[in-house]
Amino acid sequence: MEPVYVIGCGAVGVPLMACLAAAGRPVIGVRASEEDAPEQTVTVPVTVADRALDLPLQTVGIGRLGEIKGPVVIATKAHANAALARRLAPLVSGPVVIMQNGLGVERPFVEAGFQEIYRSVLYVVSEGDLKKGFRFRAVTPSPVGVVTGTEERLQACLAALHTVGFPLRAEADIQREAWTKTIINCVFNAVCPLLEVDNSLFSKNEEARDLARKIVTEGVTLANRLGIPVEVEALMERVLKISANSTQAISTLQDLRENRETEIDYLNLELARIGAALEPPASLPITETLGRMIALKSRLGRGTGGAG
Template sequence: MSNIYIIGAGTIGRALAGVLRRHRRDVVLVRASEAVPPSLLRLRVVYEGVPIEEEVAVCGLQDVVRFDGVVVVATKSYGNAALAGVLKDKVGDSPVVIMQNGLGVEDAFLREGIGNVYRCVLFATSQYQEDGGVVFKPVTASPIGVVDGRADILSSVVDAINTPVFPFAGTPDITPIAWSKTIANCVFNSVCPLLETDNGIFHRNEEALGLARKIIAECVAVAELEGIRISAEEVTARLLLISKASDGQLISTLQDIRSGRPTEIDTLNFAVARAAEAKGRDVPVTKALGELVRLKSLALMLVFVLVFLGCRGPVKDGGRVWHRGPVWVPVLIRVWRRVRIWGWVLVWQPAPVLRRGCFRSKACRGIYWFFGAVFRRYTRPMVCILRGTVCCRCTTGRRR
């Protein structure tokens, strides 16, 4: 297992690749989302304020004929079905380590008949810097367990990617740990993006922690129905540990929303909600927060798309710079007027669910305030875009 292939060049993939190269491991960073020619990429990973700069081999997934080492999947979970379809003819007997958050992230690989599948529960955070580097903070050693494969090579798999900077450890049963971490992620990946704040909010703010306890209580009850014995106090302690260790770091879902990318909320809040429904139970707060995150993600992705489609080139007028829109603008104006109305309905529809449990908390009121601000802020600019002109200097959507 001398070669290590890391599929996914996001923040975690880059951090792991840079750290492994620093410890003289043979690493190849494989891009799954785009075709790139084989080349060398200089990575900059900041760990405890100290930069780690290394050159790593990079290639596209289409350039790999056969994997002959450990394969680490560090992509987003929403692309697992397509990725598993490509990997089934390339991995052979190579161990595949799935380094993703959520429940059932390994199912797509098992359906394709891929053997030697291992699950890693990640206890580390990372985010991009303005210069393109990655800030990396490990919380504790990330456990790796067998999902479907050979248990006798688990220690070899762990040793291949384990380093003092980015530590890993083997575990005989990964399922309870995966559930515990998923519950913590249901908190981080819904509350932090909605409040536009960093991971440290829960150890700094008692009201945010109170909302987290409600989510944890709902999810732990579902885990018990699945036969997973987890203590709510244990999950809360782990959540606070992560919150303190990653204070100042932004959760991946918030980074995805700000970049106009899809989120992993389907394998977190909605995965727990589906498990609850299968057992005849309801998780109203967890599901409602997931719906709000999905709505926020779709709203901002729509802004990115409309800005991209609506710009046909700059036009100077009265000291301002405008962008002309496409010729089909009048039709979309009528569509947007209806979307704007239904947007309010979708935002406030979960309100009674949350109001029954925690509407008195400032954190929950902040969620309502934020979504009111989202639609107040983006309604006028988007109508302005559809009419065909957007002022590059003005964010209020003033028309020409």
């Protein structure tokens, strides 16, 4: 069995590695931000659905990679995709599975000419870091679908990657799933970080629910105009279900607290760009404004906001 290469040793990558290792599958974690990190074995505390998986994990810097024939999982933040696609294109001959939320995350890999690209939509909650360890829980099996490739090869990827702790499922209409989750994330990843509260806000506060409905309505109106069949009530039901069952900090809030770049460009701001490119343009004023506030807060936190 060819090893699975997981690019990105963060809140998605490390729990995925731990679940694969616990299932007895060969896996190598690739440190995307540490070019020349030597091959080493590390033990990171990982708790998956209240089960401790403190297993030794093999890692290596991305600059030390050679030819890769097995599955490659992209588990970094989406803003790294363009650089990763250029870097991996000469090395990878097998399938690439993108485990990220947002719209357009697969575009750099398509443009770089990868022959097999599959993308997921993640329904997980995870927090932590390499020093403190990670707490991870799958909310429901995360769908994975074909961008370029075949259904048969998708099933082979799922066989290699699916575990009880990090469950996956095949999805025929992955773009509809991506739009659904993106609109939902436009609520959580903008409102909660700006108010610096956890995900339970919308199940507790009527004003927050009203704001969530306005964001969802903007996104659904845009999706419907593009022929993507999503409904406001169905998405609001999912927003409230997620909110009622989660008290964790959303990933964007974690990024802001650690002065890391967020993925808001692939959420609120991507929806705004898509709407602006239509003829006539579609405006998403609340979605875009909240997204721009997150982007500014991120730049200020990282010292790149510029002078006022």
